[in-house]
Amino acid sequence: MSAETFMPTDDELFRPSLTPADDAVGFSRPWSPDALTAVAFFAGPVGGGVLFAWNAHRLGIIGGVRRYSVLFAALSIVVYGGMSYLLAFDPDGDGSLHRLGERALTVVVALVAAREQRPRFRVCLGHGGEVGPLLIIGLAMIVLGLVMTFIGVWILAVLWSLIL
Numbered sequence: 001m002s003a004e005t006f007m008p009t010d011d012e013l014f015r016p017s018l019t020p021a022d023d024a025v026g027f028s029r030p031w032s033p034d035a036l037t038a039v040a041f042f043a044g045p046v047g048g049g050v051l052f053a054w055n056a057h058r059l060g061i062i063g064g065v066r067r068y069s070v071l072f073a074a075l076s077i078v079v080y081g082g083m084s085y086l087l088a089f090d091p092d093g094d095g096s097l098h099r100l101g102e103r104a105l106t107v108v109v110a111l112v113a114a115r116e117q118r119p120r121f122r123v124c125l126g127h128g129g130e131v132g133p134l135l136i137i138g139l140a141m142i143v144l145g146l147v148m149t150f151i152g153v154w155i156l157a158v159l160w161s162l163i164l
Helices: 010-014 033-059 064-089 096-126 135-163
Strands: none
Touching (some): 033 064, 033 096, 033 135, 064 096, 064 135
């Protein structure tokens, strides 16, 4: 093979490689995606989904709010539907294994979401952007997650037992 086959053409060299997603604009004090992953563990799929969707907006990620909302909504349906189904047929169990499974699935999805948001967050920090405070909102989402877990799952479990 000759060396000419590996040489890029002038068109390829001068073609822009940056996209509008690489612009350092549109930031609104985003939260650290790694901190959101830790909060998502305690907040569950609903609270974690709200935080990651909100952070996508704060990072200026085009289409991110819709993508994270759908992703975490689907996770919530699977997790809470599965947990309530299992609790309906295992009323003597304490549900700790179900809650652990919920948290594990939430963290896996949160890690994927954090991996997608991390480059944009680094661009924000690299251009002097400020990190937003997460404490109050994080605690509110944890409370929301606990309410969804303990009340929502039990209501769905009763519905499963009535249906089946």
